[in-house]
Amino acid sequence: MAEDVIALDPFARFRTATRARIGLGRSGDGLPTTALLDFQYSHAKARDAVHGAVDWDVLEEQLPQPCIRVKSQAGDRSTYLRRPDLGRLLAPESAALLTRGDWDVAVVIGDGLSAAAVHNWAVPVVWAIHMRLNGLSMAPVVLADQARVALADPIGQALGATLSVMLIGERPGLSVADSLGVYMTYGPKAGRRDSDRNCLSNIHAHGLSPAAAADKLVWLMTQSLRLGLSGVGLKEETPSLNTGADDNAARLSHSSD
Amino acid sequence: MPVTTATLGGERHVFPDLRALLACASPRRSGDELAGLAADSEKRRVAARMALADLPLATFLTEALVPYEEDEVTRLIIDGHDKAAFAPVAHMSVGQFRDWLLSYDADSTALAALAPGLTPEMVAAVSKLMRNGDLVAVAAKIRVVTAFRSTIGLAGRLSSRLQPNHPTDDPLGIAASTLDGLLFGVGDAVIGINPATDNVDACCTLLKMLDEIRQRFDIPTQSCVLTHVSNSIAAIEKGAPLDLVFQSVAGTEAANKGFGIDLALLGEAEQAALELKRGSVGDNVMYFETGQGAALSADAHHGVDQQTVETRAYAVARAFRPLLVNTVVGFIGPEYLYDSKQIIRAGLEDHFCGKLLGLPMGVDVCYTNHAEADQDDMDVLMLLLGNAGVNFLIGVPGADDVMLNYQSLSYHDVVGLRHLLGRKPAPEFESWLMRMGLADPSGQVPPLGRDAAPLRKLLAGG
Numbered sequence: 001m002a003e004d005v006i007a008l009d010p011f012a013r014f015r016t017a018t019r020a021r022i023g024l025g026r027s028g029d030g031l032p033t034t035a036l037l038d039f040q041y042s043h044a045k046a047r048d049a050v051h052g053a054v055d056w057d058v059l060e061e062q063l064p065q066p067c068i069r070v071k072s073q074a075g076d077r078s079t080y081l082r083r084p085d086l087g088r089l090l091a092p093e094s095a096a097l098l099t100r101g102d103w104d105v106a107v108v109i110g111d112g113l114s115a116a117a118v119h120n121w122a123v124p125v126v127w128a129i130h131m132r133l134n135g136l137s138m139a140p141v142v143l144a145d146q147a148r149v150a151l152a153d154p155i156g157q158a159l160g161a162t163l164s165v166m167l168i169g170e171r172p173g174l175s176v177a178d179s180l181g182v183y184m185t186y187g188p189k190a191g192r193r194d195s196d197r198n199c200l201s202n203i204h205a206h207g208l209s210p211a212a213a214a215d216k217l218v219w220l221m222t223q224s225l226r227l228g229l230s231g232v233g234l235k236e237e238t239p240s241l242n243t244g245a246d247d248n249a250a251r252l253s254h255s256s257d
Numbered sequence: 258m259p260v261t262t263a264t265l266g267g268e269r270h271v272f273p274d275l276r277a278l279l280a281c282a283s284p285r286r287s288g289d290e291l292a293g294l295a296a297d298s299e300k301r302r303v304a305a306r307m308a309l310a311d312l313p314l315a316t317f318l319t320e321a322l323v324p325y326e327e328d329e330v331t332r333l334i335i336d337g338h339d340k341a342a343f344a345p346v347a348h349m350s351v352g353q354f355r356d357w358l359l360s361y362d363a364d365s366t367a368l369a370a371l372a373p374g375l376t377p378e379m380v381a382a383v384s385k386l387m388r389n390g391d392l393v394a395v396a397a398k399i400r401v402v403t404a405f406r407s408t409i410g411l412a413g414r415l416s417s418r419l420q421p422n423h424p425t426d427d428p429l430g431i432a433a434s435t436l437d438g439l440l441f442g443v444g445d446a447v448i449g450i451n452p453a454t455d456n457v458d459a460c461c462t463l464l465k466m467l468d469e470i471r472q473r474f475d476i477p478t479q480s481c482v483l484t485h486v487s488n489s490i491a492a493i494e495k496g497a498p499l500d501l502v503f504q505s506v507a508g509t510e511a512a513n514k515g516f517g518i519d520l521a522l523l524g525e526a527e528q529a530a531l532e533l534k535r536g537s538v539g540d541n542v543m544y545f546e547t548g549q550g551a552a553l554s555a556d557a558h559h560g561v562d563q564q565t566v567e568t569r570a571y572a573v574a575r576a577f578r579p580l581l582v583n584t585v586v587g588f589i590g591p592e593y594l595y596d597s598k599q600i601i602r603a604g605l606e607d608h609f610c611g612k613l614l615g616l617p618m619g620v621d622v623c624y625t626n627h628a629e630a631d632q633d634d635m636d637v638l639m640l641l642l643g644n645a646g647v648n649f650l651i652g653v654p655g656a657d658d659v660m661l662n663y664q665s666l667s668y669h670d671v672v673g674l675r676h677l678l679g680r681k682p683a684p685e686f687e688s689w690l691m692r693m694g695l696a697d698p699s700g701q702v703p704p705l706g707r708d709a710a711p712l713r714k715l716l717a718g719g
Contacts, residue, residue, distance in 0.1 A: 010707055010716055011433065018423055018430030021655025021667075022437040026704040029673030031655070039632070039655060043664070046626035081591045081627055082287045113627055172626045173662030 019175050039174070045116075046172035051077055052115035056143045059109070062123045064130045067141045070094035070155065074146040087148035090155065098158035103139040105221060106161035106188070110147025114169030116178035121203050121210060122167050125180065128214030129165070136221065149183045149197070156188030163221055163230070164188035170201060179204040182213060184220055186230035196231040198224070261312070263304040270304040275320050278312070279378075280562035281305035282385040284602055288550045288563040288593035295562075310352030310386055317378040323559045323569075328510045329520055334376050334572045343374030354379070355386045358395045358613075368399050372615030377508070377568035380610045384564070389602060389641070392609040396645040399612040403580045404539025405479045405500065407445050407683035409648055410617050415680035416649035417671045418581070418619070419444030422660035426453045428466055434654050435470060436715050441668035442675070442695060442702040445686035446581055446619065446649035447501060447544065449481040453660055460484045461497040468498040474693070474715070477537075477685035479580070481544050486518055486526045493529045500535050501544045501580060502526045508569030511557035520576065527577050538685065541580035541617075547571070548585040549603050550593030563593060564603065568610045575614055581649065582611060583619035586638075588663055591627055597634030600624060604638050608647055619649035623665040632656060632664065639666055643674045650674070672702050 009015075011023030024035040031039070060067045073089040074080035080087050090098075107129065109122045126141060139159045144151055149166050156164030163186055170179040180203040185192055198220050203213045224230045261272040272278040280294035282305035289295035296302040318338065325331045340347075345367070346354055357363055384392065402410040409416045421434030431450060438444050448471070450463055460482045467480035479500035482489075486504040493499050504523060507513050513520075523543075530542035547570040552558040558566050567584070574582045584607035587600040594600045604620050611618035622638045624630035639650065656667035674680070681687050681700050690696035694711040697703055705712045 008707070010712055011437070014429060014433030017427050018433050018659065020421075020423070020430065020434045020437075020653070020659050021657050022433050024655055024669075026669065028704070029669060029676055031667070031669055035655065039657065042657070043626070043631060050627045082595055083291060084592050085291070171662065173659070174626070174657045174664065175659055175662075 042174040045177040046174060049114040049116040049169070049172045049177040054111045054115045054118045054145070056145070059118070059123060059143065063126055063141055065138075065141060067143050068097055069143050070097060070145070072144065072146045072148070072151050077146070080146045084148055087146055088150035088153070090151065090158075095154070095158060098142075098155060100158065100160040101139060102137070103159060103161040104136040104225065105163040105165055106139040106142065106152070106156045106159045108142040108144055108147070108152045108155050108164060108166045110144040110149070110151060110166055110168040112147060112149075112168035112181070113171040114178055116172075117169035117180040117204070118167070120178045121180040124210035125167055125182070125203065125213055128210045129217060132214055132218045134218070150192065152183065152185060153188045153190055153192050156185065157190070161188065162186065163224060165217065165221075176204050176206065179207065182217055184217065184224065184230055186224045186228065198230050198234055261308045263308040265300060265304040265307065268300065268304075270301050270308075272305060272308060275316070276322050276560050276562070278305055278309055279322075279382060279385065279565050282309045282382075283562050283564055284385070286563065286593070286599045286603070287591060287595040288553055291592055292553055292558065292563070294560065306386055309382055310350060310355075312351050312382070314349050314351055314354050314379055315347055317376050317382070322378060322561050322565065323509055328559075330508060330510055330513070330569055330573055333520060333576060334569070337576070338376060339373035341374070342371060345371065346374070351379075351382045352386060354383050355391070358383065359391060363395070363398065365398055365400055368613070369615070372613065375614055377572045377610070377614065378565060380613045381565040381568040384606050384610055387609070389605050392605040393641055393645040396609045396612045399646070401612060401615060401617045401648065403541040403617040405536040405541055405580050406477045406538060407479070407685045408538055409446055409580065409683055411684065413679070413681060414683060415643065415647070415675050415678070416446035416619075416683050417443045418446045418583075418649055418651045419448045420451070420651050420653045420658065420665065421448065422451050422453075422653065422658050424453055424660045426459060426463060431463070431466065432470065435467075437654055438652060438668050439474075439476070439715060440695065440705065440712065441652070441672045442682055442686075442690050443652045443668045443671050444476070444478055445682040447479050447481050449483055449503070449544070451483045451661055455484055455488070457488050457491040457495065460488050460492050461495055464492060464497045464499055475689070477683075477689050483544075483546070486522055490526050490529055493533065498535070499530065499533065501542055502530045503544045503546070505546050505551070506570050506573045507547065507551045507555065507557070508566040508573070509552055509557050509559055511559075512552040512555040513573070515555035515557060520573070523573070523577055539580075541578050543577045543579040544581045545574040545579050546583055546585050546621075547574070547607070548589050549607065550589040553593065554589070564606055567607060568614075571611050571614045571616050574616055579617060581619055582616045583621050583649070583651065584608070584611070585621045585623065587624035587628060587630060588621065588661075590625055591629065594628070596629035597624070597631075597637075600628065600630055601634065601638045601641070605641060605645065608642060608645055617648045619651070620647055621651040621665055623651070623663055625663045635664070635666060635670075639670055639674055643678050643680070676701055
């Protein structure tokens, strides 16, 4: 029996070690039809996640407190993809909606590159943060359309928050199209760099759970408020946490968010 | 440089300097628009090309796009220029140079002799006057041959990098992807891993693992862990079995500083790798990746358009006799190359410009999920580059890189392209494929039965 299984799939013993598309078989030199269509379905999910719109009404109903809706200066998805600089700037009419307060933390939910990630994971993460605040004050949650990570800088600044926390859809891969990332910045203001932020990535069904993400985030928030900084300086004490805002940094791009 | 003007249809276009002229002559792309450098109309784009066509090629020897005093890449380009090699085209304008490149006079021998006489800016300029078909036709005439344990770039050959990445660097997972690729005859250019954990110890572990696989099956190829050059130097000091030193490079000193490198550090690394004497048929020990948009993303482009500044990165690579250079053309994202039209064009430009400067040029035919592109578009670019005589392409299992989260070519694509165009792998590797029973007597690599002997041999030891 075991030999039969091996004969059917010579790669069987490797499949638990990698999600790579190994041992697909060949139709001549091409992909077998099943493998071809499986790839296309994965790509379709990723594309729909990038081009999907978040239904902010549904999201707001499920959140623990009132929300403020804002937009970046990237008017549509096509502009958003071409002009990351505009996705980091608040639209003027949105800036007028933000009034200065005295908050420990401002949480922003941004669509980023995956509407599916925001739909599936933003609400449970906000609730998990909410339940762990331990007396920290939290500004009204801001829902941001066509947002890049750094849009949390002008938002946090306008709200008068000591920390900004951006929950944002990460660039979809073929294996996961709904991964949410969290970026925390101390003293949010225009001009903050990626190295000023701490990042938790890979919140999805096969990655970090909302509860585990909130545990790590609240620990980071507490440390950040105690030390008066975030980013690389904080990372050194917590080697298990990533810093930075960019999947591509290791390869060529210096920054895209 | 003096202001350039062109009058077209009664409309006068003014280009305040050489950088503006080159940027406006570039085919449309999102990165130049993001930088605010692109022509604001199609007419202005053609007007710039007309003015550029009349510009003497020698202008680029006296008008630096990035100041000589501020930038070691400019100094490398100017100080290293070979005037004797430049002589045959020294009198030409950029437009005349295009005509000459396409002429029958510009054969493989003439183009090889010319390479040291060309600067990146000359090459970038002429590429802006060429259609995609021109870029393919001229590149196809150029041969750049390099060697380590295999010989890459010979006529009639098409090599490939096997890229067995894994999100946690799991040894069994990497081995599985590697063995899968070998069954397709992929990996003759290099077996190269982008590590998920980027430190010296992790690098050493991966190098040892790859070297064990190579030695167990006696594969005539080289391995590489694509980590920072300083990690490679440290790994050599620790005695790791390192074949090739990898580094991402860009076209300005400031952008390279963003990568944490300078020319001196690259020279130090090349020397350290050469001293290991691990090559058997050659001693090219460097592997570089580049890509349009890298300088702009570091805010270090000096107002130069992204294709021209990319070509300057090839001057950096050229100084270190690399075994392999590839552009990661569609990897960097839609803010630099928006869609498949822009990615395909850029891939052909990068390949042409690298080859013309004398580099062993390969391409990672690829895209991300937020670019307007799909695998059909990669088929088109792959077929074009195959016809252009690209030295090597990159293959990953099923075209899906599960670590870097982007799509490249599949192992299937590489073997299919070789069969379609009648191209063979590197000769040493081709012999190995025959010894292993993976290639048939004609040199083709056919599908294997589920219990074929070579399959059992490779997978049993994995």
